[in-house]
Amino acid sequence: PLGEQSDVVLKEMYTFTDRNEDELTLRPEYTTPMIRAAISNGLLNNLPAKFFGTGQMFRRERPQKGRYRQFNQINFENFGSDDSFADVEIINLASQLLKKILPKKSISLNINTLGNRENLQDYKKILSKYFKDNQNSLSSESVSKIDSNPLRILDSKNIQDKEIVLKCPKLIELISKKDLNSYEEIKVCLKDLDITIFEDLNLVRGLDYYCHTVFEFKSNEIGSQDTLIGGGRYNGLINKLGGKDIPGIGWAAGIERLMLLMNDSPTTPEDIHLAIQDPTLKKHAIKIHDYLIKNNLSVYWNYKYNIKKSLSLASEKKAKFIVIIGEEENIENNYILKNLYNGEQKIVKFEEILDYIK
Ligand code: HAM
Secondary structure (H helix, E strand, C coil): CCCCCCCCHHCCCCECCCCCCCCEEECCCHHHHHHHHHHHHHCCCCCCCCEEEEEEEEEECCCECEEEEEEEEEEEEEEECCCHHHHHHHHHHHHHHHHCCCCCCCEEEEEEEEHHHHHHHHHHHHHHHHHHHHHHHHHHHHHCCCCCHHHHHHHHHCCCHHHHHHCCCCCCHHHCHHHHHHHHHHHHHHHHHCCCEEEEEEEEECCCCCCEEEEEEECCCCCCCCCCEEEECCCHHHHHHCCCCCCCEEEEHHHHHHHHHHHHCCCCCCEEEECCCCCCHHHHHHHHHHHHHCCCEEEEEECEEEEHHHHHHHHHHCCCCCECCCCCHCCCEEEEECCCCCCCCEEEEHHHHHHHHC
């Protein structure tokens, strides 16, 4: 189902015989195993059914930054709905996740529609003919794909190929009005949700099970392996794997690629520092620490520092406040709260700390 002629199946699977002479393959992706698991455990009786999973995948690719032979994916699938809003919901889920974990990064969403399976089959024939007519101008790698997988030529990175691809017939011309209307609806809804989309008519994705909506979220900060999340619709796949004719849509994110971007984000400094006059006051400090964190504030406390060292660290780290716990103040359950922007200092009770900070 991944496609006999897809790169994953042709070149990238780790297949071997184990001690029992059983032939094993390490999973290169998660969608098909998840479908098999759903079918064999009777999880497709109440639809739509939504699943997620994380785990290791294996592909024998040429390793480079962002591309590994063993990597982790987080995967979301929605089985059982061919409504356009399932497409919007799952794409929005990806967008929300990226905004949450990478709030400062600029990430683009490329989207395309492949039409239904017949459109895709017809298009492959049209493309093969077009590329055959132009084969003298194509790279040898692309020439080798003309008959087997002409769609893969569309995202060739070779400059000569790109020129030929630019003028090739477009799939969109074969797609029915009804399907184009649903696709239009998806794009409008995504824009309404403030998601910026970039329509890429040559986006086909590497696995063969896709039809209709396909999408990729990309970053321009991690080099050539720039796709963070890839996914799309795969109506017909569940049926092909032995289940009922149930539509589906989903995506997978590459965890290592997300981490490349996360590591690179500057960490935000803690807003509030704590300082103690004497080690005997640690148990008071940890209570304040706990209280502020429970109230969603970011707090830093170096257990070993005295007040002087804590104060200089707080100003070096540009903290907003420092709470000083001194012996005298503590007898009355009072603390010194210093505003590090304007130098103002107040004596506050435990219950008042939050109000003053806010
Ligand atoms: P995929 O585009 O092959 O799609 O992979 C999804 C994501 O996994 C990529 O965007 C990338 O972040 C990460 N990834 C892929 N290969 C590697 C690698 N060698 N090293 C590091 N990260 C990698 C799928 O796997 C589909 N099953 C996604 C899907 C789910 N479609 C529908 N539902």
